[in-house]
Amino acid sequence: MATTDVLPISLVNFNADNGYLEGLARGIKGGLLKQADYHVLVQCETLDDLKLHLNDTDYGEFLANEPGPLTVGIIEEKIREKFVSEFRHIRNQAVFPLSLFLDYITYSYMIDNIVLLITGTLHGRPISELMTKCHPLGTFLEMETLNIATNPAELYNAVLVDTPLAPFFIDCISEQDLDELNIEIIRNTLYRAYIEDFYAFCKSLGGITSEVMCELLAFEADRRAFIITINSFGTELSNEDRSKLYPRCGKLNPEGLVQLAKANDYEQVKSVARYYSNYASLFEETGEGFGDKTLEDKFFEYEVQLNVDAFAAVSLWYILRTSQIKGTRNEEYSLDCGMRFPTSSH
16 A cells, blocks of 8 residues: 655644635735836826826725825825734734734834833823824733823833733833933833844744744844944943843844944944945945935845745735835825835835
8 A cells, every 4th residue: 555645734734724814915915016016106296196096006995085185194094004904814813823923023013102102201291192103003902001100100110010011121221210312222122132032933933934034033133233333323322231232133143243332433333244245235325315225225125125035925915015104104205206115026
């Protein structure tokens, strides 16, 4: 009797657990704007022209139902609503480990929301007002309890107890040290813990998920190390304290981070990047003038390309959808014919 190969249980169960969601993510990705769409968009002279072209895309339905005059803010809001709806649908259908993977994605929005709330209360803004400015993907059940906080210290302590971010606060500063500089230290300390934890989780999954996501998270760790270093110049943050904020799961770890910790100006940061072929070119031909690409622009383009090359179905959809949201934040993206757009030609 001939024997047959037996597939691993994980592969047998894949379609039952994740097949629908992978197909959904690939379908959503197919509805993203293509290179040809961007070629048309850069020729639009008004937002109504832009709306007319988008009517023939997956974005057409929600824009067609918008009764008032079209603005950049409305476009961004509607695209975000579409993205959040897609994300929540996928999350609600997901089972472990994809469910936890998607939760990790929301943690970055939670961090930004919490920092927004702490900063706002530091300036005397009411929590109820600040809540309306929070990103919907960064909300969580315990967030309603934060309304009782009346000052930054109370809010800080509430976060330590009542939120999914509590484990990331272990190495943060105390409530007595809350000021503008230290709030940024809190943000970067949280991101360091978050990225390292997400990296360890993805690595534990093994296979293609580990390969793809660890590459993406290693880049995110390195990008944050570069940006933290550059932004620290001219501040009270010491080189030693700065080095404590670097995530230690990227390609720069360990020697590159040691050198970044010693850097005192942009050229020294650039010289560190030259030792890493995948980063050296990102620091070339950057500028702050009209039409120039900033370092952040180049980092973002590199991140998108990593996703396109890897085609990790869910994470690719997530990155490319957010890239198109970012493309609406400046009216020049839709009205100036010389402005670049992010692309998804694959």
